[in-house]
Amino acid sequence: MIHASIISRKNLIAEIQEKLTTELAPDFLKLDDDSHAHSDHFAGSDGHFTLTIRAAKFEGLSKVQQHQMIYKILGDYIGSNKGIHALRIIIPS
Numbered sequence: 001m002i003h004a005s006i007i008s009r010k011n012l013i014a015e016i017q018e019k020l021t022t023e024l025a026p027d028f029l030k031l032d033d034d035s036h037a038h039s040d041h042f043a044g045s046d047g048h049f050t051l052t053i054r055a056a057k058f059e060g061l062s063k064v065q066q067h068q069m070i071y072k073i074l075g076d077y078i079g080s081n082k083g084i085h086a087l088r089i090i091i092p093s
Contacts, residue, residue, distance in 0.1 A: 009033060009046070012083045016049075016074060023073045026055040034088070047085030054092050066091050 017031055034048040051070070058066045067089055077083040 009035075012077075016077060016083070019073060019077075020051075020053065020070070024053070024055040024057050024069075026053050028052070028054040028092075047083055049084060049086070050088040050090065052090040052092070058091060063091065 013031055013033060017029060020026065020029055020031075030052040032050045032052075034050050035046045053070070057069070061069070070087075070089055071078065074084060074087070078087070
């Protein structure tokens with residue numbers, strides 16, 4: 001299991017990008033750390049991200065199925081003290 005307290009933000013982002021690239025072979029992937037925008041209302045606000053991704057593996061799937069695929073891939077990173085607290089997903093058509 002991965003703990004954000006052990007891994008630097010930069011390394012965490014690189015690991016997430018690598019995992020998504022390996023699993024989905026996206027033709028576009030951008031992961032932004034939005035944690036700074038949440039520091040005023042949530043103590044320990046690290047782990048807020050926006051993921052923009054486009055991949056051929058999403059073709060023919062509903063938005064829900066696409067999101068489920070991403071959450072399954074990133075499951076080890078999602079949750080308290082695992083790295084991702086909140087994930088906004090944008091999948092351009």
